Amino acid sequence: MHSKSKLSPFFADMHIHIGASRTGKPIKITGSRSLTLSNILNEAKNKKGLNIVGIIDCHAPEILEELKQLRREGMIKELNGGGLDVDGLTLIPGAEIEINDENCQGPIHVLVYMPSIETMEHLSQWLSSRMKNINLSSQRMYGSAIELQQFVKSLSGLFIPAHIFTPFKSLYGKGVKMSLNEVFDPNLIDAVELGLSSNTEMASTLEELSMYTFLTNSDAHSLEKIAREYQMLSLQEATFDEFKCALHEKEGREIIANYGLNPYLGKYYNSACENCLHAFQPNNKACSKCGSTRFIKGVNDRINELKGNETAQRNRPPYIHQIPLEFIPGLGPKTLTKLRDAFGTDMDIIHAVSREQLLKVVKTVIADHILSARSGELSIQIGGGGTYGKISKNTSY
Structure with missing residues (x-):
């Protein structure tokens, strides 16, 4: 029991x-x-x-x-x-x-x-x-x-x-x-x-x-x-x-x-041309960049095909758009090792460490990126066709 x-x-x-x-x-x-x-x-x-x-x-x-x-x-x-x-x-x-x-x-x-x-x-x-x-x-x-x-x-x-x-x-x-x-x-x-x-x-x-x-x-x-x-x-x-x-x-x-x-970071969010991976609108007859008629249908377009008229009613836990540390611009393996040595695990760094603590280990821009990722405020270039999206380096705060 x-x-x-x-x-x-x-x-x-x-x-x-x-x-x-x-x-x-x-x-x-x-x-x-x-x-x-x-x-x-x-x-x-x-x-x-x-x-x-x-x-x-x-x-x-x-x-x-x-x-x-x-x-x-x-x-x-x-x-x-x-x-x-x-x-x-x-x-x-x-x-x-x-x-x-x-x-x-x-x-x-x-x-x-x-x-x-x-x-x-x-x-x-x-x-x-x-x-x-x-x-x-x-x-x-x-x-x-x-x-x-x-x-x-x-x-x-x-x-x-x-x-x-x-x-x-x-x-x-x-x-x-x-x-x-x-x-x-x-x-x-x-x-x-x-x-x-x-x-x-x-x-x-x-x-x-x-x-x-x-x-x-x-x-x-x-x-x-x-x-x-x-x-x-x-x-x-x-x-x-x-x-x-x-x-x-x-x-x-x-x-x-x-x-x-964030789904925008996923490899298959947008539909993309199978030939050149340029963004492809499914209602188009051919890729606007290379002319190919073959495309990889993105998750967003597939869900739009399948979905009903109303969102299914059920109380669900929050989905928190989490940016993994490896996606943070400028945060390479050496810096990640420094962060782990200072604060423990990635769960600690992502969820708990304060800005003041971060600034003792990393540059201001990286600390701000980590905190903006925590709050879901980073700008994202959308992924598709097997290519991950990217965090925009010129995100402003």
């Missing part, structure tokens, strides 16, 4: 990739080779200041063996409420899986989380007969989405469609024509992940999403991208069961706030 008392805030990034195993074998092909399990855990806790991480390549046999070895060595402990304790940081084992059954219009990525190493191992064994290469991340599963949902639920796991609006390999990007009901059993979805080019306001225009909690995660392909997006959760303790309760808003557990990029 969950208690409503003694709830505390926890920072969580639930979509972090592993680039390579500790023996050097690739896991996420497009991920940095420095994204090893041990490096992720150190970065997440000691530099980023996270309390909970979802590492979504734990289905790979090499990673499972590494987790079991760490448990044998006493470095990992199983939590009573599910999840793994690593020196005060909670790791929830996950997997990113690609589906493309007969009901899909294109491949869709989904996130699956398990309460223990053993349940993740059961999922891995089940997937190994349905994938060409179980050793790699984000691989195609040959079977139906609903079949996967049902198996995940049989293991008491969580099922979450990933980065649902991005143009490639997502639910609404190319995965469905109009509705998630075309592909999934809606009752077997625990939440949806928004992705970098959308926010709560945009996603709330789709009525069928009103029953789901929104997650904001980094989808980190490098160590520095960890906690690019994250959420603050209200939990009694950092466990799998408590995280599940927060997704379903039970017993006072909930998401307090989503922290994510």
